[in-house]
Amino acid sequence: MRLIVDRIEEDYIVAEMPNQSMVNIPLVLAPDAKEGDVIRLSVYKNSNAKLKAEIKELEDQLRYGKKA
Numbered sequence: 575m576r577l578i579v580d581r582i583e584e585d586y587i588v589a590e591m592p593n594q595s596m597v598n599i600p601l602v603l604a605p606d607a608k609e610g611d612v613i614r615l616s617v618y619k620n621s622n623a624k625l626k627a628e629i630k631e632l633e634d635q636l637r638y639g640k641k642a
Contacts, residue, residue, distance in 0.1 A: 575614070575615045576592065576614055577589035577591055577612070577613040578612055580596065582601065582608075583598075585601045586598040586601055587601055587604060
């Protein structure tokens, strides 16, 4: 989903959604955003399982000194 930065107000970005409604986003999530910029919002499904597998592999490397 693409959000267009309409304006910055205090600690929030006011962005326009595809349906033309407005949404407030905490400025800390995109501190360099400026009026007219596009913010892309994505959902990565099943990424948690992939991250867990990567962490386990790193743990195994630390424990056993090699790839498991």
